[in-house]
C-alpha cells in the first residue's frame with residue numbers, strides 16, 4: 023500500500039531525495055522494537071532509530087508525561103526564568119555522569135551540544151586567563167554533527183567539503199582503525215600510541231594555543247571504531263599535562279550503549295566536558311545536553327560581575343519543559359526496568375551473533391563494542407553503492423539499520439530479546455549472502 027501524498031516539497035536530510043521519492047521507505051507507526059510501514063508490514067529496528075530509541079518505541083509512560091506537561095506548562099523562556107523540571111533533569115543527569123561532571127547545559131540536538139561544548143571550552147580558557155587557547159584537536163573520521171562548530175571538528179570529507187573554510191585552528195589526529203586490528207572483538211590490544219598524535223599537535227602549535235581535544239569514545243556514525251586499550255587514558259594524560267580540556271562526544275554512547283550510563287565510566291576516563299542527546303528522551307523529543315566539570319562552571323561563572331550573565335549562549339528551547347518531561351520519563355524507565363543492566367546482558371549474545379558474519383565473503387571487517395557493531399562490506403564500483411543496495415534490501419527483508427558508505431551499523435534497542443537480535447543478524451546474513 024502506498025500513501026497518496028505529494029513528496030515534492032520535503033527536502034529530506036542525508037537522503038538520496040530523488041531515489042527515495044521514486045521508491046519511498048515510509049514508516050507510519052511503531053511499537054517496541056518494531057516499525058510498521060503503511061501496509062502494516064513489520065520492520066525490526068536494528069539501529070534503535072538513529073541510536074536514540076533504546077527503550078523501544080511509543081512508550082506510554084513518555085506519552086503520558088509529555089501530554090501532562092503540555093497541558094500544565096508548554097513553554098517558558100529559559101533566559102532569566104526557568105521551571106522546576108530543568109533543575110530536576112540536571113540533577114538526574116548529574117547522578118549518572120562521572121563524579122564532578124555535574125553542571126548541565128541544555129541544547130536541542132547532538133550538533134548543538136557539540137557547539138555548546140566547544141564554546142564552553144573557549145569561555146573557560148578566557149575566564150582562566152588563557153585566551154590564547156583557540157585551537158581544537160580532533161580526529162579523522164570523527165562525526166560531531168552538522169553545525170559549523172561540529173562540522174569543523176568533524177572528520178568526514180563528504181560532510182565538510184563545500185562549506186568554506188569552517189572554524190580556524192582545527193587540527194586532526196589520525197583515527198584508530200588499522201588493518202592489523204581487523205575483526206577485533208571489543209577493544210584492540212594495539213594502537214594506544216596513536217594518542218601521541220596529540221603530542222605531535224602540541225609540539226607543532228604549542229600547548230598554549232590548544233583549548234581542547236574532542237573525541238567520540240567510540241566513533242559511531244562512520245562505522246563503530248572502538249578505542250584501542252589505553253588510548254583514551256593516554257589522551258587524558260597528555261591533555262592533563264598540557265592544560266588541554268578533554269571533551270567526550272557521547273551523543274551515541276551516552277545512556278547505556280556500552281552497558282553503563284556513559285562510555286566515560288565504561289572506559290574509566292573522566293573527560294572535562296561531555297555531550298549527550300539522542301537516547302536522553304528515547305528519541306521522543308529533540309534534546310541535547312553538555313555536562314561540564316564543576317571547575318569549568320565555577321571558573322566561568324565566577325569570572326563575571328555580580329548579577330551579570332556569565333555565559334553568552336543558550337537556545338530558545340534549552341531545557342524545553344516538554345522535552346524535559348520526556349527525558350525524566352525516559353530516565354525513570356531506565357531505572358525501573360534496569361535498562362543499563364539489560365543492555366549489558368545483551369552485549370555478549372549480540373556481539374557473538376554479529377561475529378558469525380565474518381564467514382561471508384563480502385564482509386571485510388567487523389568491529390563491535392557494547393550494543394554497537396560496524397560490518398564493512400567490500401566496496402563495489404563506487405563507494406557507497408553496495409551500502410545503499412544493502413540498506414534497501416534489508417528494509418525489504420524487514421530490518422532497518424544505519425548504513426554509512428559500505429558499512430552496516432547495528433545498534434539494537436536494549437529491550438530486544440536475544441532471539442530478536444539474532445533474528446536481526448540472520449536477516450543481515452541472508453541479504454548479504456544474496457548480494
Ligand SMILES: Cc1ncc(COP(=O)(O)O)c(C=O)c1O
Pocket residue numbers: 131132133134136165166167168238242243271272273274299300
Ligand atoms: C557523536 C555524535 N555527535 C553529534 C551528533 C549530532 O547529533 P544530531 O544529529 O542530534 O545533531 C551525532 C549524530 O549522530 C553523533 O553521532
